Amino acid sequence: MSDETKRGKALAWTSSAYFGEGLPFSFLHQLVTEYLTAIGAPPSVVGYTSWFHLSVTAKPLWSPLIDLFGTRRGWMIALQLVLAVGMVLMGAMVAGGGGALETPWLFWGALAVLAAVHATHDIACDGLFMVALDRREQALYSGTRIAAYRIAMYVGSGALVVLAGRAGWTAAFTTAGALMALTAAINAWLVPRVEDRDGPEHVQPSASGFGAAYRTFLAQPEAVRVIVFVLTYRLCDVLTFAMAPVLLRDLGIGTEARGVLRSIGLTASIGGSLLAGGLLARGGLERWLVPFTYAMAIPFYLLVAWLRPSFEWIVVVYTLEQLAGALAGTALPVFLMRRCKRAFSASHYAFFSAITALTATVAGGLSGHVVEALTAAFAAGAADAASARADALVAFFALCFVAALPAVLLVHLVPTAPIEREA
Numbered sequence: 028m029s030d031e032t033k034r035g036k037a038l039a040w041t042s043s044a045y046f047g048e049g050l051p052f053s054f055l056h057q058l059v060t061e062y063l064t065a066i067g068a069p070p071s072v073v074g075y076t077s078w079f080h081l082s083v084t085a086k087p088l089w090s091p092l093i094d095l096f097g098t099r100r101g102w103m104i105a106l107q108l109v110l111a112v113g114m115v116l117m118g119a120m121v122a123g124g125g126g127a128l129e130t131p132w133l134f135w136g137a138l139a140v141l142a143a144v145h146a147t148h149d150i151a152c153d154g155l156f157m158v159a160l161d162r163r164e165q166a167l168y169s170g171t172r173i174a175a176y177r178i179a180m181y182v183g184s185g186a187l188v189v190l191a192g193r194a195g196w197t198a199a200f201t202t203a204g205a206l207m208a209l210t211a212a213i214n215a216w217l218v219p220r221v222e223d224r225d226g227p228e229h230v231q232p233s234a235s236g237f238g239a240a241y242r243t244f245l246a247q248p249e250a251v252r253v254i255v256f257v258l259t260y261r262l263c264d265v266l267t268f269a270m271a272p273v274l275l276r277d278l279g280i281g282t283e284a285r286g287v288l289r290s291i292g293l294t295a296s297i298g299g300s301l302l303a304g305g306l307l308a309r310g311g312l313e314r315w316l317v318p319f320t321y322a323m324a325i326p327f328y329l330l331v332a333w334l335r336p337s338f339e340w341i342v343v344v345y346t347l348e349q350l351a352g353a354l355a356g357t358a359l360p361v362f363l364m365r366r367c368k369r370a371f372s373a374s375h376y377a378f379f380s381a382i383t384a385l386t387a388t389v390a391g392g393l394s395g396h397v398v399e400a401l402t403a404a405f406a407a408g409a410a411d412a413a414s415a416r417a418d419a420l421v422a423f424f425a426l427c428f429v430a431a432l433p434a435v436l437l438v439h440l441v442p443t444a445p446i447e448r449e450a
Contacts, residue, residue: 036217036219037160037164037168038168038171039213039217040213040214040217040218040219041156041160041168041171041172041175042171042172042174042175043175043210043213043214043217044103044152044155044156044172044175044210044214044218045152045171045172045173045175045176045179046175046176046178046179046210047103047107047110047148047152047179047207047210047211047214048148048149048152048176048179049175049176049177049178049179049180049183050179050180050182050183050203050206050207050210051110051114051141051144051145051148051207052145052176052179052180052183053179053180053182053183053184053187054114054141054183054200054203055076055079055138055141055142055145056076056077056079057180057183057184057188058183058184058187058188058191058199058200058203059076059138060073060076061184061188061191062121062191062196062199062200063076065191065196075135076138077388077392079138079139079142080384080387080388081142081388082139082142082143082145082146083146083149083380083381083384084381084384084385084388085146085381086146086147086149086150086377086380086381087241087374087377087378087381089147090150090240090373090374090377090378091237091240091241091371091373091374092237093147093150093151093154093373093374093377094154094240094370094371094372094373094374095237098220099151099152099154099155099158099372099373100151100155100159100218100219100220100221102147102148102150102151103148103151103152103155103214103218104211104214104215104218106144106147106148106151107148107207107208107210107211107214108207108208108211109144110141110144110145110148110204110207111204111205111207111208111211112204113137113140113141113144113204114141114200114201114203114204114207115200115201115204115205116137117137117138117141117200117204118196118197118198118199118200118201118203118204119197120133120134120137121134121196121197121200122197149377149380150373150374150376150377151373153372153373153376153377153380154372154373154374154376154377155218155373156168156172156364157364157367157369157372157373157376158221158369158372159218159219159221162365162445163308164308165361165364166304166307166308166311166312166361167304167305167307167308168304169300169303169304169307169357169358169360169361170300170301170302170303170304170305170307170357171300171301171304172360173300173303173304173353173356173357173360174297174300174301177293177296177297177300178297181293182206183203187199187202187203190202239371240371240374240375241374243368243370243371243375244371244374244375244378247366247368247446248442248446249440249441249442252437252440252441253366253441253442254382255433255437256433256434256437256438256440256441257359257363257379257382257383258382258383258385258386259386259430259433259434259437260320260355260359260383260434261355261356261359261383261386261387262386262390262430262431262433262434263323263324263427263428263430263431263434264323264352264355264356265386265387265390265391265394266390266391266394266423266426266427266430267328267348267424267427268391269390269391269394269395270394270395270398270420270423270424271328272285273395273398273420274328274331274332274420274424275288275341277413277416277417277420278331278335278341280338280341284338288341288342288345291342291345291346291349292345292346292348292349293349295346295347295349295350295353296349296350296352296353297353298350298353299349299350299351299352299353299354299357300353300356300357302353302354303315303319303353303354303357303358304357307357307358307361312358312361312362312365312443313443313444315358316358316362316438316443317438317439319354319355319357319358320355320358320434320435320438321435322351322354322355323351323352323354323355323431323434324428324431324432324434324435325347325348325351326424326425326427326428327344327345327347327348327351328344328348328424328427329421329424329425329427329428330344331344331424332417332420332421332423332424333421335417359383362441362443363376363379364376365443365444365445365446366379366442366446367379367446368446390430394423397423397426398419398420398423401418401419401420401422401423402415402416402419403415404419405418405419405422
């Protein structure tokens with residue numbers, strides 16, 4: 028096989044694999060939310076979908092199973108088929124129009140099972156990426172995997188919602204299942220069988236092998252520093268993402284205009300991911316991790332909250348913010364992969380994913396309460412409620428900038444060489 032053919036095949040399977048990782052996330056957290064809203068479920072019920080993040084936080088509990096039994100390729104394809112069947116069954120469940128309200132225990136139980144399967148699929152997919160590609164290829168296709176994931180989220184939150192509006196929710200859920208089945212078929216054809224040759228690095232399925240996944244993770248060089256860095260790396264980004272819609276709404280930007288912004292932002296994000304992948308492949312993580320981290324820390328939304336510019340300038344700032352976030356968001360997985368031992372690639376990456384998910388769940392959940400507390404604090408000296416909210420948002424996005432500083436400092440102190448090279 029020529030190098031060009033090999034690169035083309037790698038581009039194809041990494042794209043399809045991470046489309047298959049992004050679509051279930053969008054199904055659980057975006058499409059189901061839209062469905063619940065459409066059938067008139069109360070906000071408290073709609074909010075229950077946030078609990079599905081717990082499956083990502085909990086997946087270190089069973090992630091070593093993926094490294095110890097079977098192959099990561101086999102797990103990934105099998106779980107994609109399970110997800111496809113589950114989505115189709117969800118479509119049948121909502122055929123009457125109010126499945127979530129008529130049989131809530133069945134509806135939420137089925138979604139909880141799908142969330143656990145989705146989290147397990149992520150373990151296998153990420154682990155396969157690390158054993159099927161060498162370090163340079165991982166950097167090169169890191170942008171591709173992020174871009175494919177974001178496209179899948181756009182399909183789930185955009186195209187499938189439009190389909191639901193025209194043909195009903197059963198059609199939307201069933202189409203999501205069909206896309207997952209198609210993804211599994213493509214991956215069965217394209218994904219190389221590297222593990223069938225190499226095996227799971229001679230780690231035997233046993234209790235000691237299971238425990239070794241945890242021991243080797245915690246025994247890595249500079250483990251505490253690395254874990255704190257991962258915990259704080261996206262803290263600013265998570266806080267900003269949670270409250271950006273509130274800021275835009277308070278600036279008078281309507282639903283349609285926000286939709287335009289999201290479309291522009293998606294384009295910038297995909298472009299930034301591909302750009303970052305190319306730069307990381309050519310210049311290396313050692314060269315680009317620091318500037319990408321600095322770019323993410325730029326307080327774009329603080330400028331918007333403080334200056335309250337025109338919509339045209341907001342578009343510019345929003346585009347730059349999405350681009351900076353994509354650069355950092357592409358560099359982080361490459362860093363994490365370098366901190367994973369090949370024998371436990373799926374387990375170690377799952378541990379890191381759980382850490383980042385914990386940050387997103389806690390910080391994102393508290394962000395609204397922080398804004399409300401700041402609004403109350405500014406209310407006494409403000410002319411009206413709108414002024415108090417405006418001052419609160421300026422203060423909040425200033426705090427977001429402060430939240431970025433630990434990662435900005437630690438990025439100079441964490442190791443960037445592959446962990447096997449340090450051993």
